[in-house]
Amino acid sequence: MKVLESVAAMRVARQAMAGSMGFVPTMGYLHEGHMALARRARAENEHVVASIFVNPTQFGPHEDFERYPRNQERDLAMLQKEGVDAVFLPPVVEMYPSGSCTYVTVEGLSQKLEGASRPGHFRGVATVVAKLFNIVQPARAYFGQKDAQQVVIIKKMAADLDMNLEIVVCPTVREPDGLAMSSRNVYLNPAERRAALVLWQALCLAREMWQKGERRAEVIPKAMRELIQKEPLARLDYVSLAHSQTLEELESIPKEGEGSVLASLAVYIGKTRLIDNIVLE
Ligand code: PAF
Numbered sequence: 001m002k003v004l005e006s007v008a009a010m011r012v013a014r015q016a017m018a019g020s021m022g023f024v025p026t027m028g029y030l031h032e033g034h035m036a037l038a039r040r041a042r043a044e045n046e047h048v049v050a051s052i053f054v055n056p057t058q059f060g061p062h063e064d065f066e067r068y069p070r071n072q073e074r075d076l077a078m079l080q081k082e083g084v085d086a087v088f089l090p091p092v093v094e095m096y097p098s099g100s101c102t103y104v105t106v107e108g109l110s111q112k113l114e115g116a117s118r119p120g121h122f123r124g125v126a127t128v129v130a131k132l133f134n135i136v137q138p139a140r141a142y143f144g145q146k147d148a149q150q151v152v153i154i155k156k157m158a159a160d161l162d163m164n165l166e167i168v169v170c171p172t173v174r175e176p177d178g179l180a181m182s183s184r185n186v187y188l189n190p191a192e193r194r195a196a197l198v199l200w201q202a203l204c205l206a207r208e209m210w211q212k213g214e215r216r217a218e219v220i221p222k223a224m225r226e227l228i229q230k231e232p233l234a235r236l237d238y239v240s241l242a243h244s245q246t247l248e249e250l251e252s253i254p255k256e257g258e259g260s261v262l263a264s265l266a267v268y269i270g271k272t273r274l275i276d277n278i279v280l281e
Contacts, residue, residue: 002086003076007095010049010088010135017085019046023138025129028052029069029183030078033173037142038082040170049136050079051088053095057103058124069186088136095131104130106153106160112247114149114275117237117266125150126157133158138165146172146180148262148277152247172276174200180276187272195233196269199276202227202239206263210280217241217250220263228267237266237273244279 004010022041059065110122178200202224244262264277
């Protein structure tokens with residue numbers, strides 16, 4: 001497995017890989033969710049490239065960029081085990097050389113949900129993903145449904161900017177008790193880890209109400225909020241029931257054929273902010 005730290009070296013390696021290329025962009029501190037993306041990319045392409053880059057432009061000034069977990073050696077061993085051909089591992093200055101001042105903004109979609117709580121976050125995501133696509137030139141790029149809004153925004157960016165690749169979305173990988181896998185789960189102490197289950201419980205409640213036929217848009221989020229408020233270590237950021245493509249908050253539930261519903265939430269467990277979602281079909 002090649003490890004490439006410069007854009008120039010990545011481009012040279014890319015040129016030597018004729019045939020379909022699957023790309024798995026990550027911020028490292030890999031877990032089974034990332035491995036599922038790598039495995040799918042391996043199964044569907046002749047070559048697989050992963051990137052590990054903790055992207056400063058998608059973190060707000062008071063967020064966890066500095067302390068975001070990192071473990072390069074372990075990450076590389078995991079990717080090698082999945083048969084990844086090359087890993088792009090650039091330093092910050094390689095991705096954002098001094099004077100770099102061009103950003104990609106997906107208007108509208110980037111301001112909702114996560115974007116409302118984390119201004120500038122999706123500008124950073126779209127910018128770095130566009131740069132990575134330009135450098136790696138994949139035929140397919142793999143993302144997890146756990147970051148549902150990120151996926152909607154990247155698909156829109158790829159379509160609007162005529163990027164010649166397919167965005168493949170893979171299901172959220174969960175711990176046996178339902179907690180969505182996330183690199184940030186490492187921040188949780190044992191009591192917080194137990195409390196974090198409230199996100200999945202709230203989503204299961206939404207799904208159960210939905211399956212029982214509840215279609216009043218405000219009733220489900222209200223029940224989710226009430227459940228979360230009962231957990232002493234949890235502080236709710238938002239709960240949302242939105243159209244899964246437009247991300248517009250629902251005032252009424254879409255009828256058959258009008259699209260599916262994204263139930264999503266962000267909750268602080270202690271100081272750790274976690275997100276999760278499910279699609280109600
Ligand atoms: O989902 C992530 O890990 C990041 O947002 C991504 C897509 C690698 C961009 O930095």
